[in-house]
Amino acid sequence: MKKYQVGEFEEIVMLTICILQSQAYGVSIQKEIEMRLQREASMGALHSALIRLEEKGFLKSKGGESSEGREGRPRRYYEVTALGRKALDYIRKNREQLWSAIPNVAVKAKFTSF
Amino acid sequence: MSNIEGDLLEWYSVRVGALGKRKADLKFILDVVRLFRPSVIRSFRPGYNPSFAMYRNHLTTAWRNLQRNKGFSTINVAGLTLGLVCAMLIGLWVNDEEQMNQFHLDVDRLFVVTSVEYSGDEVNGGYDTPGLLGEELPNVFPEVEYAANYGWTQHHTFAVGEKKLRIPGNFAGKDFFKIFSHPVIVGNRLNLLNTPESIVISRKMAISFFGSPEEALDKTLKFEVYKDLKITGVFEDITSHSSEQFEYIINWQLMVERNSWMKDWGNSGPTTFLKLREGADWTYVDEKMRAFLKSYSEDYSELDRLELGLQPYGDMYLHSNFKNGKISGGRIEYVNLFRLVAIFVLVLACVNFMNLSTARSMKRAKEIGVRKSVGALRTTLIVQFMMEALMFTLIAVVLALLLLNIVLPSFNLLTEKSIQSPMREPTFWLYVAIVTSLTALVSGLYPAVVISSFRPAVVLKKATSSLRSSSVVVRKSLVVFQFALSMIFVVGMIVISQQVEYLYTKNVGYMKDNLVYLPITGTVGSRFDTYKQLLKQQPGILEVTKMSHRPMGIGNSTGSVEWEGKDPHTRPTFTQVEVGMDFIKTTKAEILLGRDFIESKSDSSNFIINETAMKVMGYTDPIGMPLKLWDIEGKVVGVVKDFHFNSLHVAIAPLIIRVGKGTMWGWTLVRVDPGQLPEALKAMENMQTTFSPETPFTHQFADEEYGALYKSEQLVRQLSRYFAGLAIFISCLGLLGSVIFSAEQRTKELSIRKVLGASAVQIVSLLSNDFLKLVVLASLISFPIGYFAVEQWLGLFKYRIDISIWVFLYTGVASMVIALATVFFHALRAAIANPVDALRAE
Numbered sequence: 001m002k003k004y005q006v007g008e009f010e011e012i013v014m015l016t017i018c019i020l021q022s023q024a025y026g027v028s029i030q031k032e033i034e035m036r037l038q039r040e041a042s043m044g045a046l047h048s049a050l051i052r053l054e055e056k057g058f059l060k061s062k063g064g065e066s067s068e069g070r071e072g073r074p075r076r077y078y079e080v081t082a083l084g085r086k087a088l089d090y091i092r093k094n095r096e097q098l099w100s101a102i103p104n105v106a107v108k109a110k111f112t113s114f
Numbered sequence: 115m116s117n118i119e120g121d122l123l124e125w126y127s128v129r130v131g132a133l134g135k136r137k138a139d140l141k142f143i144l145d146v147v148r149l150f151r152p153s154v155i156r157s158f159r160p161g162y163n164p165s166f167a168m169y170r171n172h173l174t175t176a177w178r179n180l181q182r183n184k185g186f187s188t189i190n191v192a193g194l195t196l197g198l199v200c201a202m203l204i205g206l207w208v209n210d211e212e213q214m215n216q217f218h219l220d221v222d223r224l225f226v227v228t229s230v231e232y233s234g235d236e237v238n239g240g241y242d243t244p245g246l247l248g249e250e251l252p253n254v255f256p257e258v259e260y261a262a263n264y265g266w267t268q269h270h271t272f273a274v275g276e277k278k279l280r281i282p283g284n285f286a287g288k289d290f291f292k293i294f295s296h297p298v299i300v301g302n303r304l305n306l307l308n309t310p311e312s313i314v315i316s317r318k319m320a321i322s323f324f325g326s327p328e329e330a331l332d333k334t335l336k337f338e339v340y341k342d343l344k345i346t347g348v349f350e351d352i353t354s355h356s357s358e359q360f361e362y363i364i365n366w367q368l369m370v371e372r373n374s375w376m377k378d379w380g381n382s383g384p385t386t387f388l389k390l391r392e393g394a395d396w397t398y399v400d401e402k403m404r405a406f407l408k409s410y411s412e413d414y415s416e417l418d419r420l421e422l423g424l425q426p427y428g429d430m431y432l433h434s435n436f437k438n439g440k441i442s443g444g445r446i447e448y449v450n451l452f453r454l455v456a457i458f459v460l461v462l463a464c465v466n467f468m469n470l471s472t473a474r475s476m477k478r479a480k481e482i483g484v485r486k487s488v489g490a491l492r493t494t495l496i497v498q499f500m501m502e503a504l505m506f507t508l509i510a511v512v513l514a515l516l517l518l519n520i521v522l523p524s525f526n527l528l529t530e531k532s533i534q535s536p537m538r539e540p541t542f543w544l545y546v547a548i549v550t551s552l553t554a555l556v557s558g559l560y561p562a563v564v565i566s567s568f569r570p571a572v573v574l575k576k577a578t579s580s581l582r583s584s585s586v587v588v589r590k591s592l593v594v595f596q597f598a599l600s601m602i603f604v605v606g607m608i609v610i611s612q613q614v615e616y617l618y619t620k621n622v623g624y625m626k627d628n629l630v631y632l633p634i635t636g637t638v639g640s641r642f643d644t645y646k647q648l649l650k651q652q653p654g655i656l657e658v659t660k661m662s663h664r665p666m667g668i669g670n671s672t673g674s675v676e677w678e679g680k681d682p683h684t685r686p687t688f689t690q691v692e693v694g695m696d697f698i699k700t701t702k703a704e705i706l707l708g709r710d711f712i713e714s715k716s717d718s719s720n721f722i723i724n725e726t727a728m729k730v731m732g733y734t735d736p737i738g739m740p741l742k743l744w745d746i747e748g749k750v751v752g753v754v755k756d757f758h759f760n761s762l763h764v765a766i767a768p769l770i771i772r773v774g775k776g777t778m779w780g781w782t783l784v785r786v787d788p789g790q791l792p793e794a795l796k797a798m799e800n801m802q803t804t805f806s807p808e809t810p811f812t813h814q815f816a817d818e819e820y821g822a823l824y825k826s827e828q829l830v831r832q833l834s835r836y837f838a839g840l841a842i843f844i845s846c847l848g849l850l851g852s853v854i855f856s857a858e859q860r861t862k863e864l865s866i867r868k869v870l871g872a873s874a875v876q877i878v879s880l881l882s883n884d885f886l887k888l889v890v891l892a893s894l895i896s897f898p899i900g901y902f903a904v905e906q907w908l909g910l911f912k913y914r915i916d917i918s919i920w921v922f923l924y925t926g927v928a929s930m931v932i933a934l935a936t937v938f939f940h941a942l943r944a945a946i947a948n949p950v951d952a953l954r955a956e
Contacts, residue, residue, distance in 0.1 A: 025117070025121070026117065026118065026120070026121035026124075027121050027124045027125060027128075030121075030125075042145070042148045043118070043121060043122065043125070043145045043148060043149055044145070044148035044149040044150070044151055045148070047118055047121075047149060047151075048151045063117070066120065067124070068127070069123055069124045069126070069127030069128065070120040070123050070124050070127075071120075071123050073116045073117065073119045073120030073123060074116060074117055074120060075117060075120060076117035076120075
């Protein structure tokens, strides 16, 4: 049974929000992802992920101030909830457990083949 | 949403600086397009919790709407109420029918023996079994725990001291009360009928003879003035949920003693009930019983045989018709028919609601517009209108329950049931809840969907009349549907009435009016000739004869008939009856050839046969031909024109009429002068006191007896009249609603027409024409369906009417007249209204 259901992109979004701390809103998140991971994140994908994560209870948001270039439209700031943190911890633990379970030889073989 | 907009704009401003306007524009468009995802556009989960206040507001709005449109609301609620009452009544009736005989313990182990008679090409199914079968079955089949024969419920005379009563009851095998669980108040259920002289009586009978059931135990009753019977027990009065009705049960042995033909395994008549042991497989027993009679009857052959079988007793009441030897339907057909009618009438009422609500919704378009503008989701609006429908339905349900309690007694009277008010039954409330929610759902869903689909911008800006032509089409189709359904009902009602009328007025082959039957009792049987002579001298008495059966119910058949030229391989079945002298003269049956039985000729072993029997025998002139029935050898002296001695459901069977010799029982048939009926009845009563002082005087009229044959048809006729009337009425309510609405919608148009010189007649015809077209269309749809349905029903009768074109013409014209009358008054009101009033209101 899956305890927390978090997709790969969703995980990235949540981690990025953690990095940005209180400065996480649509554009900043998107920029951060593109900068750090060198991958394109479309607005559509980002916003649907944000909405989904909020519905799941992993994120909460609040309206914020506007800024230059937004023509008066407010920013919406996102924050990872306690449940969201738990989900991230859970994913990480699972990953680490899997990594540690891989026999050394196999890991080496995999890496040497690079 | 606005934060996304902000994000877009922020990106744009960044990109304009970095990439130039054109590329930024393109990216902007691309971003917007890629944002078109359902989850981004709107969350499908309600983002807020609708508060109680909102629901209360829905109710308030609904209530205000109901009050503002009193006319509409009344039509709506009235239609729904009528539909619901009708559905409830039918539901109760159907439920009661299904409850029949289900009260017995282990009802799934109770069976009735069926018998299928094969004779030549003919196959006849029924419940006639040999009279000794009940005693024999448990000896032969280890699976059978108990079996008992059961006779015919008839009136017999009982006496205790000076008190004499004629009471209906029956004979049954000794294990009858071990099979059936009619509650026994006094006596031991296990040995109630153990001795040949034992009788078990009802509480009512015990009280009328002895004052109380306890007093009655072990007392003696004199049966038909000649035999003492000992009361071994008293049972509770038989409930109306039992198809077997009797006031007493006498041990079967006395029945066999009185009817020696029952000792012969080749004859059949009584019913046999049995109870299987626990765990026994009834289909196996059923299979084994088929050839059971082979070793019992000498006449048994492949061509002429009686095949026994089993039918679960619980099914017998509703499934008792046989077709080609197989059980096929019976009362269940009426039960299903009415079930369908109930659903249809309820649907009609729902359609009314749908129609009126949708029509009225145009007036509420602004409300919807405002609600949507301030953020109502479509689902919330649907919920609102469903709640409104539920409110209407609940009001209708409450009214319907009140009405139900009022009409239930008369309904019971009509259907001859004793249905109790079901208000204390939890299952009834469960059904009410289900029907209520279904009705609300069916009637509310369509209006809710239509109304909630209004676009706020359009309804708030524009006039309301241009809205949704598709809903007009739907409403028109609903009117057509209602009228089509109602017309099917009406066609059904007319044809059923005509067929029932036909059943009652058909010339049955003898004069059933002014023919009286008296049971032969006391010394009437042994001194019949004297009795007849004396009776004939009385005023008002025209002719007198006797008969072993009532002319309406001759059911005694045999295959033991021999005549010259008969094919020795066949054994056609003949019905036979014993009669007295002057039989034809008294019954006024029509004689085709030969003559009646006459005193002066020695007719004691002669026969009269009917036309069908003559054809079966292959004679063209059978007068004087020798005929042998069992061991009676005689001649055919007359051929009588076929008369009906059974119900018109079945064909007339070949009949042999013979002279009864010294019959102690049966019926005296008296033809009376209708002008002197009171004198005649008085005379018969006086004769009775002379010849049979022990027995109270009872008599029956042949035509009343005949009527009883068609009880269920009579019921269907009565009910179909009410339901067809109701259906038409509900449909007219719907039509009225539609015309009121349409007149309202077109107020301005009509006023302008009037200002420009249209006459009232033109306006009325303008409004009526639309609806008349719908009625015409409805008749075109309903007539083929109605014809087919009615043909099916008439197929149940061997003798039936043909459906005439007039039925349909009459229905069509009548519907049109009713529809016109409904439309007319409102159209007239619209036509004579002052145009200024409507136009000034701008």
